[in-house]
Amino acid sequence: MNNNFIAQIQNLNLDFKGKKLFKNLNFNILENKSTALLGTSGVGKSTLLRCIADLEKENISNGEIVLKEGTNIAWLSQENSLYPWLSILDNVQLYHHLKGNKTKLTLQKAKELIEKVNMSEHLNKKTYELSGGQKQRVALARTLMQDANLILMDEPFSALDAITKIQLQDLTCELLKDKTIVLVTHDPQEAIKLSNHIYILKSQPVTVEEVASLQGALPHQLSNEKLWNLQEELISKLLESQI
């Protein structure tokens, strides 16, 4: 395995609802970089992410996904992924809670992470009393708690209002800067802001095309004219992929 890659998707074939969604799909994910998978709704972005997380075993007919040794995966999805019957602290310690191995150390770490995502003052609230943005902050703390090196994000900001979205995108970049991120999104602006490599998924069967490779620290600011032009380019490519 090439050492620069944390995950290699090799000749992946996947059937979904009787259709061949992926046919000999090949695609690599660079380590310590943020990769965006951009595509229109229903193209298969989330399914590809689920394949990487080993959640699509029963639908994969051929091919394999090779992960670099020692890779731990964490999953960050949309706002309603908190378990409502658990407290905020237990949601952050979810892995340890479900495995039945919570300790004083995990509790201490959870409290520190809750502070990092600016949720300390809401610690005694129930999860259903939180706003969408606050829930997503807790989910971010939970992701950090796992100490994973590969973070799979399935449209984690899509249900948030504009201001909360910007705040959370910035916080995510700050807290996950040393990790490898694979972000699934349908928003070109989000893809540019949060990633080093942008791929567009086209159907059917799915093909993955790299459309941009961006330098500089994340988040990228769209005040740059070059990035504005890239956004235009991505939009026109997405429109093309729909036809």
Add this chain to the structure above:
Amino acid sequence: MKKFFKVLLPIIFLFILWQSVIEIFDLPHYILPKPKDVFFQLINQYSLLWEHTQTTLLEIIIGIIIGCIFGLSSAFALLYFEKLEKYLLPILVISQAIPVFAIAPLLVLWFGYGMASKIVMTVIIIYFPITTACYDGLKNTPKQWLQLAYTYKLSPLQILFKVRFKASLPSLASGLKIAVCIAPIGAVIGEWVGSSKGLGYLMLHANARMQIDLMFSALFILVVITLAIYFLTDYLTKKFIPWASHLH
């Protein structure tokens, strides 16, 4: 206070309507007794009513507990062994298709004159709502909760009990509220068909002796039992599953 009046007003209205019907149509006491006569029976026949109430209450409670155990076990089995669904579902539907009145004499024959036949009847009546409600809840666990559990590499049993079962609680609570309302029907039908104790037996006995006011007082107690169990279940589900009403 406002809530108290909301409950009290319909009850007062019902009593006024009841008394009015008797006055307007000049009904004799053996057709429809006056509310005050029923009230006096409740006081005068207190010990007799209490003795029969205990029997019926016990049948209902044991029936609900056993029905829940069977219902939950069936729901887990349906989910865990997918192929079982096509075999178990017809049994579930059959348990609802056959009128309980039709099988009541058989159950008395098989399980005897005592409590057992009434408990079985109660179990049969509540089995379906409990099983389907729990199964629906288990099956419809939100995808994002399951995905997390899968990425944590939990075992199927851990996912079943720590994620799916917890997620099914709001649905189960709805099924339970229906079940506790219909459970007394099972017990009373069983007592009508063959028994020597219980409110159902007392109602038949009083009816045969034209003691309609006593029959109504037994009926009143049955209504109170049903309401009490329902509100207790509602209170407990709200207390222990407070997040249920915030799901959507």
